[in-house]
Amino acid sequence: MLCFPSSGLHLLPHHGNSHSPTTQSPTPDLLHNFNTPFELKQVHAHLIKTNTPLSTLPLSRAAFVCALTPSFAYAQKILERVEKPDIVFWNSCLRTFAEGDSPIDAILLFYKLRQFDVFPDNFTCSFVLKACTHLLDILNGRIVHGYVEKLGLQSNLFLQNMIVHLYALCGAIGDARLLFEKMSQRDVVTWNIMISQLVKRRDIEGAYDLFSRMPDRSVRSWTSMIAGYVQCGKPKEAIHLFMKMEEAGMKPNELTVVAVLAACADLGALDLGRRVHVYSNQSGFRRNVHISNTLIDMYLKCGCLANARRVFEEMEERTIVSWSAMIAGLAMHGQAEEALRLFSEMIQIGVKPNDVTFIGLLHACSHMGMIDKGREFFGSMTRDFGIIPRIEHYGCMVDLFSRAGLLQEAYEFIMNMPIKPNGVVWGALLGGCKVYKNIALAEEAIRHLSALDPLNDGYYVVLSNIYAEAERWEDSAKVRKFMKDHGVKKTPGWSSIMVDGVLHEFAAGDESHPQAEEIFQMWGKLLQKIKIRGYVPKTSVVLLDIEENEKETFLFRHSEKLALAFGLMKTPSGRPIRIMKNLRVCEDCHAAFKLISETVDREIVVRDRNRFHCFKDGSCTCRDYW
DNA sequence: ATAGGGTTAG
Structure with missing residues (x-):
């Protein structure tokens, strides 16, 4: 049942080591991270040699060594000398492990506790559940849930909330829901957990149903819902809810601001975006990087390049997201040279680009017909930065070639792609076929598109256009008839x-x-x-x-x-x-x-x-x- | 001593 962590835990002393433990000074890392009784001895010896009191020993580590090697009396003795470990002590060990970078240690320690005649309390369970959450470990989570019931802690709201959260986070939304429904009492946290988890699963209706039914809504409830609408592509609903939130007298926080600004970006709602910007500064959010990044994006998508630039310049600290947003924005506005200049400035000061940065760069190249530059970046991306191209990058390349009229090269590029082309890739080729009037290749593209993305009207409209421009009216009509027969409706323009x-x-x-x-x-x-x-x-x-x-x-x-x-x-x-x-x-x-x-x-x-x-x-x- | 959101591209 019990297994030991794989993270370099050695259960036996290093017998092969000819040096006496006392002759070696432990490394600073070992002083805090000893995993074996042998290493503990080394540390202990060091403390004696340097006349350091035993109380400076990292206790949770000592307890860990002790717990995993109960037959080794040495570690236990040290613990006894320092203090008599009670449940509070063990809980604080669990917490340290749960929040550290090896949460599995907390789970292991939890199972060991019974051998020490220690009985878990609600805090014990909460720390182990936290470890399970970090590990997305629903199996151990269910076992802990069992303990919670057995220990009579099922009415503890903290624990119930953590369990609901864990189940939902691990994908067991049905179990989470069941538990949520049968809970005898719920608080605002319970509702918020369910709402944000439903949002994460794109069940915006389910989330709103809970939101409208909950007795008290906190700022977090409103924010989760607003962010949810944005993520589900419903920015109008997001803004509508934001207005309601203000009417309800709730004070938007940093996360609310990010969500509303994202909605403004999607809608091009510059007026509201500006207002939220002012509010954000008045509320002291000026140094929040997430907000600044979203502001940059909002101004760019509202067509205010200068404002975006100002926010970017005024940032004290920029992340790769700030640079990528700015580069993509410049590309969107047709300022390819400036996008490229910003990129080299970024490289010069040592910021590492990511895959999204390159999508923006390649967009810049394709919008301005910079074929050689585009090829160069595509190659450099993997060679110099170790970024494996995604389908979006291939799409950009096909777009780059197609717009420039290099249709044959675009077609060969698609044929040689190591991943399966999607509708965007063939659609980019189709776009080039329209501009450069290549009917045969357009028909080839449509063959793939009607299989990959049969309900997307845009592609058929383009093909029909291509025929019409060549005055092949019958073929053009055929495409429209095909659309009609297959229930593909032309998206109305607005x-x-x-x-x-x-x-x-x-x-x-x-x-x-x-x-x-x-x-x-x-x-x-x-x-x-x-x-x-x-x-x-x-x-x-x-x-x-x-x-x-x-x-x-x-x-x-x-x-x-x-x-x-x-x-x-x-x-x-x-x-x-x-x-x-x-x-x-x-x-x-x-x-x-x-x-x-x-x-x-x-x-x-x-x-x-x-x-x-x-x-x-x-x-x-x-x-x-x- | 214990619980619940964020940004670029698509």
Whole structure:
């Protein structure tokens, strides 16, 4: 039943050692970490030689040696000399082990205690349970649970909470739930444990059900729930709950701030993000690295590169997350050179990059067509930093080649990948096939994509587009029929814009907005202005079998155009316009926005699915390469 | 003496 730790524990003295123990000085490490009676003797001898009182001996270590070698009276004698070990003493040993880097020692010691006629109490159990938690050791956890029942400690809330936590953490959510349901009393910690564990398992509905049923909610309850919504891709719900939290008079803490800022990043909710930033500083959270990192990400994803940079520069201590976020953000904003410069600065001061850092770097390269640099980083990643490329890195490389028109190289790269390509990888190739009009390779990509990711409409839409551009209308129609037959629905495009703290959302062709008429008139005026400057509607992006003038109607009702017209109507001149879109920005809108930015002299920032487009003075930061 | 969250990419 009992097994001994594998961590270099020697049960017998080193008989082969010809030196007398007293002739050797123990290393400083050994003074605290002796594992055998022999080593204990060495330490003891050292204490005598240096005239150090015996009480300086690390007792928990002595107890450990003693407990594991009860036949060796020496260790026991030392213990007896120092103090009479009672349950409190043993508990503090257990605690030391449980919180140290070898928690298994606590479990071993626990099983040994009965040989010393020591009976565990609630503290004993709590420390062993803590050890089980650190080890994710549900088997020993269940045994300790049995002891808790046998010892009549089942009404101890601390222990019950720890057991519920342990079960859930080890994946036995059913057992955790059962125990939770039959507990005679629960406190806020019990509820919070269940909520955060359900969130961890992506059961956000289950978590909210408990949240709404619990009698008292602490800041932690609110924060777990808000963070849960963010993790489950529901940032609106997260922000809604944050508002409720404020209404309830709860004071957000550091973790709440991180969660809300993450939600703001996802939603592009700059106003709230700024407000939370101010609150965070007022609350004295300025030096919190997690908060600063999330702030950087929030500002980047809201299109405020300068603010992100300021937060980054003002940090006293940066982690790899800070650097990676900044590099990825610069890539998103089309500032590849600056991203690369930041990377070399980081290497120069000795910060070690991780896999995420390289995803950002490779993005920077592919967005700017820096093929050789990208190849270099991909090679250096493993060679110089020992990072094994993940599927995301392969995806970046295929994207890099495909965007640059090196379709054959991209295809061969996929064929030679040591891991199975996923939808993102083939999708990147497909994207390149559209730009460089390679129908055969696009069909090959679709063959893989329809097997890998059959419900993703985006790929079929691209293929249908490719056929349409080649004026192969029948094939284009076939793709759309295929989608219809297989129940693949085209994701409706939408764009949004925040005006005076209110989020306005527009779908393509949307006439439901209360000010729809004014918006259309505004667009009409803009259209006149840009037509003078040479704008020609690119009706080929409209994939409908209709008359040319009808196509224009569709084209002019694209969601990003509606959002822009509305933004220009509602915001003071000179102020930048920020628009978010769920899909990639349309080619025609891109051309139109460039001209509009010039005619109305406004900066227009569009965050699309992949990156930022910042239109200013007639050009875009993507340099039309996206 | 004992219990419960965090950041980059995807």
